[in-house]
Amino acid sequence: MNRQVKILLVDDNEESLIALEAVLRPLQQRLFKARSGQEAMKLMLRHDFAVVLLDVLMPGMDGFETAAHIKRLDQTRDVPIIFLTGTEPGSGAAFRGYAVGAVDYLTKPFDPWVLRSKVAVFLELFRKSAVLMEQTELLGRLVQSDEVLTDFAQRLGAVEARLVDLGGSCSDDEGLRDAIKDLADRVSAMQAAFDAVATSARPGLS
Structure with a gap:
């Protein structure tokens, strides 16, 4: 309604x-x-x-x-x-x-x-x-939450580290290595997008 x-x-x-x-x-x-x-x-x-x-x-x-x-x-x-x-x-x-x-x-x-x-x-x-203003404010509150930021950043960092380890352990399998690299690139892009949103919402965040 x-x-x-x-x-x-x-x-x-x-x-x-x-x-x-x-x-x-x-x-x-x-x-x-x-x-x-x-x-x-x-x-x-x-x-x-x-x-x-x-x-x-x-x-x-x-x-x-x-x-x-x-x-x-x-x-x-x-x-x-x-x-x-x-x-x-x-x-x-x-x-x-x-x-x-x-x-x-x-x-x-x-x-x-x-x-x-x-x-x-x-x-x-x-x-x-x-509605747009409400959604923007909600996103801002979520992004500005230290707990949410820290948890999400840690999860992304852990995924990136695990992918690096996996890439190093399967150097003999070119297909698997390429698949892991592609996934790592996606995670890296996600991390960059998250950093951009976090920085815009909290200019002092590093």
């Missing part, structure tokens, strides 16, 4: 927020609402959102200014922004929206199916990114 993720809806019009909720409810995700750019920024600093649906025309801090603030902060700059606005397509607002970092720009009234499908893509990307 896909984990629930968070979506931020930003619009100063309550009816628009209600309409967005109705459109996105079938996705069964957690929906957060903000009625101003300031409120949106406060929420973004407290939550990790998969995508932000941002109205352009708002009093005070408008959508463009809000998007600029989002992209300026390290914590929020990678969150995708979809602009939703009633502005005419030929007004230049779309160009300005992309210029401040939006990934998409839809004019109202928009097709609910189109919006839902676009949002679904960013939800899936967010989930896959989260």
Whole structure:
């Protein structure tokens, strides 16, 4: 089952927020609402959102200014922004929206199916990114474990030493000697790969 993720809806019009909720409810995700750019920024600093649906025309801090603030902060700059606005397509607002970092720009009234499908893509990307980060952190913890590193290094070293002994004891059997050499090369490559991973995870490891 896909984990629930968070979506931020930003619009100063309550009816628009209600309409967005109705459109996105079938996705069964957690929906957060903000009625101003300031409120949106406060929420973004407290939550990790998969995508932000941002109205352009708002009093005070408008959508463009809000998007600029989002992209300026390290914590929020990678969150995708979809602009939703009633502005005419030929007004230049779309160009300005992309210029401040939006990934998409839809004019109202928009097709609910189109919006839902676009949002679904960013939800899936967010989930896959989260899984990748978890796996990377797990690998890092495993590699950084002194016990795991020591045990694995010792096992590889023992295998390499045993292969060297075997190669020396069967010098008369060319076929067996070649097979042992091939296996030794594989173990050596494995050792090199392990050393590279360990070094990248623990720069001080020698």
